Amino acid sequence: MSQLIYNTFDYEVQPPRLAPDYKSTVLRAPSKPLVVVKQSLSELTGPVFGDFNLGKFDHDLTKNSIKNGEPMGERIVVHGKVMNENGRPIPNTLIEIWQANAAGRYVHKVDQHDAPLDPNFLGAGRCMTDAEGNYRFYTIKPGAYPWGNHPNAWRPNHIHFSLFGANITNRLVTQMYFPGDPLLQYDPIFLGVPPKGRELLISTFDLSITEPNFALGYRFDFVLRGHQATPFENV
Amino acid sequence: MLQTPSQTVGPYFAYGLTPEQYLYDFKSLSNNVLANPLDEANVVNVVGKVFDGNGDVIPDAMIEIWDTQHQRFGRFGTGTDPQNRFIFHTFKPTSVDGQAPHLSVIVFMRGQLIHSYTRIYFEDEVELNAQDEILSTVPVDRRDTLIASKNAAGYEFNIYMQGEKETVFFEI
Numbered sequence: 556m557s558q559l560i561y562n563t564f565d566y567e568v569q570p571p572r573l574a575p576d577y578k579s580t581v582l583r584a585p586s587k588p589l590v591v592v593k594q595s596l597s598e599l600t601g602p603v604f605g606d607f608n609l610g611k612f613d614h615d616l617t618k619n620s621i622k623n624g625e626p627m628g629e630r631i632v633v634h635g636k637v638m639n640e641n642g643r644p645i646p647n648t649l650i651e652i653w654q655a656n657a658a659g660r661y662v663h664k665v666d667q668h669d670a671p672l673d674p675n676f677l678g679a680g681r682c683m684t685d686a687e688g689n690y691r692f693y694t695i696k697p698g699a700y701p702w703g704n705h706p707n708a709w710r711p712n713h714i715h716f717s718l719f720g721a722n723i724t725n726r727l728v729t730q731m732y733f734p735g736d737p738l739l740q741y742d743p744i745f746l747g748v749p750p751k752g753r754e755l756l757i758s759t760f761d762l763s764i765t766e767p768n769f770a771l772g773y774r775f776d777f778v779l780r781g782h783q784a785t786p787f788e789n790v
Numbered sequence: 791m792l793q794t795p796s797q798t799v800g801p802y803f804a805y806g807l808t809p810e811q812y813l814y815d816f817k818s819l820s821n822n823v824l825a826n827p828l829d830e831a832n833v834v835n836v837v838g839k840v841f842d843g844n845g846d847v848i849p850d851a852m853i854e855i856w857d858t859q860h861q862r863f864g865r866f867g868t869g870t871d872p873q874n875r876f877i878f879h880t881f882k883p884t885s886v887d888g889q890a891p892h893l894s895v896i897v898f899m900r901g902q903l904i905h906s907y908t909r910i911y912f913e914d915e916v917e918l919n920a921q922d923e924i925l926s927t928v929p930v931d932r933r934d935t936l937i938a939s940k941n942a943a944g945y946e947f948n949i950y951m952q953g954e955k956e957t958v959f960f961e962i
Contacts, residue, residue: 563961565793570903577798579901582843586952587932589961592924596887597894597909598962601856602863608819620815640791649819653806662814663802679806679816715800717807723856723894724962728905730797744798747903752795778791 559782560594561724562640568752576743578704594724601722604649606683614682616652616694626676628657628695630770633758636688637718639725640781644688650777651717652680652692659698668700693770699738711738711745718777725779732757733773796905799898801850808852808867824855824862824880835944836878836910840868840897843952849874851899853949855910858894859883882912890918890925897949897959906959910947911937924960932958 572584612619617626637645655661655678658670662678676695684690699709713730720726732739734757739745748756755778764772799807809816827833836855840848851868853876860881868874883891890911897906911919919925925933935957938945949957 562793564796564904568792568795570795570797572902572904572906574903577901577903579798580903581901582846583848583899583901583951584903585906585956585959586843587956587958589959590928591961592927594962595889595924597856597858597889597892600858600861602820602861604819610817638791640793642791651806651819653803655802661802662805664812666802677805677814677816679809679814681819715797715803715806717799717803723896723907726896726905727794728796728799728898729794744903748795748797752792755792755794756797776794778794780793781791 559599561599561722561782562780564780566749568749568755570747570749574743574747577747598724599722601719601726603647604683604719605647608649609681609683613680614692616676616678616680616692618693619680620677621675624675626656626673626695628673628698630693631696631773632691632693632764632766632770633714633731633773633775634689634691634761634764635774635776637684637690637720637777637779638688639720639779643781644684645720645779646684646686646688648684648688648690649719650682650684650690652682652694652714654678654694654697654714655700657695657698659700670698670700696733704743709738709741711736711742716777718779720779727777727779729777730756731775734758734760796903798900798903799852799905801900803852803898804867804869808865811867811870820863820865822864822866822876822878824857824864824878825860827879830881832882833879834882836880836893836938836947837875837944838947838949839873839875840899840949841951845953847874848899848951851876851897854896854898855880856894856896857881857883859886885918888923890915890922907962908949908957908959909936910945912945913937913939928958
């Protein structure tokens with residue numbers, strides 16, 4: 556029986572597990588070499604989600620937690636395509652989204668940053684890709700915020716994403732950054748990615764999706780691990 | 791095309807990925823009940839902690855499990871349990887595709903730029919474990935790190951990110 560073999564992580568663009576400038580990796584990154592295993596049914600399957608899982612406003616973070624008014628900040632619309640390394644669109648991909656508010660404050664209970672919470676913005680949402688692998692959602696541009704990694708450390712503006720492709724092999728958690736952000740050059744999490752991969756994490760301003768008098772548009776494409784061009788015989 | 795680089799899940803994933811568990815007003819897509827012990831026979835508890843290189847329990851890890859046999863997926867953050875454990879209620883898998891019963895595990899946390907893959911096997915499956923192709927790939931002296939121990943409440947499986955007892959993580 557022939558079996559598709561998915562590519563493993565490409566470490567020319569993927570960060571190393573241990574990146575000492577990002578201090579939390581020192582005690583948390585696995586230290587022993589990973590054991591390379593053959594992909595079996597367990598790796599080549601995964602959970603399936605659908606539009607039926609999503610709430611009406613899950614794709615609109617500017618609306619999904621309104622209490623008494625509009626959320627504060629710069630409204631944006633983000634779109635793009637989810638593909639694999641072979642350029643093939645991945646339909647029905649669940650994209651989960653979370654981020655800080657416009658002031659750089661997370662709703663999370665342990666975030667101590669002295670910036671206001673926004674009663675009308677949770678900062679969480681989700682959407683699915685369509686049959687052509689396209690997705691789109693509305694949100695508020697997240698603010699930068701300080702963190703304790705090093706003196707005067709600030710995270711660049713970013714949106715967190717979690718994706719499920721066709722199986723657990725191409726599970727991806729990543730962050731999208733914004734073009735021209737002056738904090739990128741100081742951020743050890745962004746810089747943990749090899750230079751060849753960094754640009755892949757920066758969205759592009761997209762006038763074609765920018766909505767007049769409403770929201771600035773950004774494009775961000777995702778490329779999940781693909782399968783090797785030639786199916787292997789499983790012997 | 792080049793893969794999109796992985797980034798850490800960070801410390802503040804809860805309201806986006808495990809909102810109901812952490813009491814945020816947003817619906818969770820997945821939780822730790824893959825099978826309801828009140829409705830189904832053969833449901834077990836799988837419980838464990840995640841330890842860092844100092845041996846301290848990690849209170850902000852997120853664990854996902856995938857049971858390919860029953861096509862069930864679960865997710866749990868260690869932040870709300872008083873002992874910072876992860877807890878799953880799930881079917882005990884049986885052998886599929888010639889492999890020993892196991893659950894696939896994906897580990898996320900602040901301080902991991904890429905998530906880690908591992909597996910949970912079961913200590914009362916001695917014969918099947920001995921024949922398992924994936925376990926056989928693992929050095930003999932590290933196989934125990936992948937095997938959950940049985941107790942009165944179910945199975946216990948601790949994850950050690952580093953150190954002598956470091957869990958085997960897979961490149962898949």
